[in-house]
Amino acid sequence: MKQETSKNLTECPRIEIAAYIDGELSPREEFDLEIHFAGCPTCAAELNDQKKLLCALDFALENEKEIELPENFTRIVVANAESNVQGLRCPRERNRALMVCAALFLLVFLGLGAETSKTFAAFGAVTDQLLAVGSFFVHLIHDITIAGAVIFRSFCLQFVFKSAVSAILLGICFIVSFLIFSRLMSRRSRF
Ligand SMILES: [Zn+2]
Incomplete structure (x- = not known):
């Protein structure tokens, strides 16, 4: 002990x-x-x-x-919180929120890992198809233009240089179409 x-x-x-x-x-x-x-x-x-x-x-x-909170303490806190939320109603704040959302979406998109490549592949396939359709239309318009030019040239060769009357007619046609075109253009620019 x-x-x-x-x-x-x-x-x-x-x-x-x-x-x-x-x-x-x-x-x-x-x-x-x-x-x-x-x-x-x-x-x-x-x-x-x-x-x-x-x-x-x-x-x-x-x-x-014993230190008492001011009587309107709760009201002040609520008012502050409300004004902070009201900021979100401004367009600039909304744009910022959209930017943040877009960035988050991108992060999630990139974070998907293995799934991302599949998604990109699908996206690429859709883009390819759209490009194919677009190029088809471009080719179509190109072909139509060339066909029109060929027809117009043969028309010119057949008539314009063979008869003075046809030349005058063609000139009138050209002037009329030019007038219509300029009027259309001025009307469009007015709108
Ligand atoms: Zn001791």
Whole structure:
């Protein structure tokens, strides 16, 4: 017993004092510590100091509670939150939100990993088809233009340079079509 007391005296359970005050120790540990306090003035003093500190803290916190919030505190908080949300109604904020959404969508799209390549392949196939249709129409228009030019040239060769009357007729046709064209253009530019 004497040996145990001397051992306890040399190894003071400083950390356990806080646990003792908080009531976190088992009854057996509490009992041991209380015995130690009885035989160790240093730890008894430490226990008193910690208790005093806790009392001071409790007092300070109780005083803190007496600081009342302003009466319109809730209203101010709600108003601030509402004004923050109202910002989203501005077009600029909406654009920014759209940009963020687009960036997120891109991230998700890229994050899909294996699925992305499939999606890109499908997208590429659709693009190819659209390009094929587009090039078909371009070729069609090109062919029609060439056919028209060929017909027009043969028409010119047959008539224009063979008879002066046809040349005059063709000139009138050209002037009329030019007038119609310019009128159409001016009408379109007016709209
Ligand atoms: Zn001690």
